[in-house]
Amino acid sequence: MVRRSPVGQGFAERLHFIEAVASMWVAGELVHIEDLVLHDADRDVRAPTHEVTIAHSILRARRRIASAEPEWGMGRSGVASLMGRSATFAERESGGEGSAASSTNLALDADESGFAVEMAEIDAVLDRSARALEAVATNEGRKSDALMVGELVVRDPEWDEDGRLSEWRAVLEEADALPATLAAAVIWDAWESMEPLQRQHWLGAQLVNSYLRVRGKVSSHLFGFCSGLKAIPRERRRSPKRISRVLAGLDAMTTGAELATKEVIRLGQAREHLERKLKGKRSSSSLPRVVDLLMTRPIVSSSMIVKELKVSHRAALDLVAELGVREVTGRASFRAWGVI
Structure with a gap:
């Protein structure tokens, strides 16, 4: 359905924002989608919070x-790259196999945005700093169970991320024999139970989305697992019984698919309504590009239109007024519009 829809590409891009916010909600953090959209466009109206920064990391992931290719996200080098680790880690985890595959993965990594690369470098510096401080504490004869900044635990050296990831991959290999949706629910539950990563626990749900793509269950776009997970009560998601948690994962996939279908239909109807206002316009009109922008973003501000279309602020306001799109902020100093 998404592949054949005229709004399929816009929906797929819009779903990235929706899923990032939903992932934070499932983790117990509230991020307003308009803040994430504006932060992604470098048009923040205020300093981004820590939660918005994490949500943007999910969006970039x-x-x-x-x-990338469907298999990349579940591959060792793909997971290492998403974690911000180097290709050396992926080779060590896989036992150094496949130099040709490593070259391909390095080429894929080179395609990452400059910001993502910078963030990975920062993570590497922080990791090296933590190890250096830990070594200093050890040399001074003090026991270092974790690196502390005030009351904040930055890293627990006993966590053993590599070992936990290996255990999770063992579950992944066993799940490959199951039907795709059941396997996805199993690997999600395994990630939630094992908690392989200390700082990027959100990656597990996105790997589930990637897994559904690898298995060919959802090939037109990257699935929105957390969007469906929001509708599942926490008592089911965190049940002490494994069967209850797996069933909750299956229900989340069903709900996510239903929500996606409704959203595609809604966006299609909204686009048809907006395209009626394009009839009779000059071929050089910027209105079609504004419509495309509205389809790919949950909200659009005048500064975003200025940046994307290279027009003046006054022209951006005139374009939005001509389309008659609903204003969603209710503010005088900062205004934004969206297909609600």
């Missing part, structure tokens, strides 16, 4: 997975 989804885009990276969606732009």
Whole structure:
């Protein structure tokens, strides 16, 4: 349905934002989608919070997975790249196999945005700094169970991320024999139970989305697992019984698919309504590009239109007024519009 829809590409891009916010919600953090959209466009109206920064990391990870080959996201080098680790880690985890595959993965990694690369470098510096401080503490004869900044635990050296990831991959290999949706629910539950990563626990749900793509269950776009997971009560998602958690994962996939179908239909109807206002316009009109922008973003501000279309601020306001799109902020100083 998404592949055949005229709004399919816009829906797929819009879903990245929706899923990033939903992932934070499932983790117990509230991020307003308009803040994430504006932060992604470098048009923040205020300093981004820590939660918005994490949500943007999820957004970038989804885009990276969606732009690569289906198998990349679940591969060792793909997971290492999404974690911000180097290709050396992936080779060590896989036992150094496949130099040709490593070259391909390095080429894929080179395609990452400059910002993503910079963030990975920062993570590497922080990791090296943590190890250096830990070594200093050890040399001074003090026991270092974790690196502390005030009351904040930055890293637990006993966590053993590599070992937990290996255990999770063992579950992944066993799940490959199951039907795609059941296997996806199993690997999601395994990730939630094992907690392989300390700082990027959100990656597990995005790997589930990637897995459904690898298995061919959802090939037109990257699935929105967390969007469906929001509708599942926490008591079911965190049940002490494994069967209950797996069933909750299956229900989340069903709900996510239903929500996606409704959203595609809604966007299609909205686009048809907006395209009626394009009839009789000059071929050089910027209105069609504004419509395309509205389809790919949950909200659009005048500064975003100025940046994307290279027009003046006054022209951006005139374009939006001509389309008659609903204003969603209710503010005088900062205004934004969206297909609600």
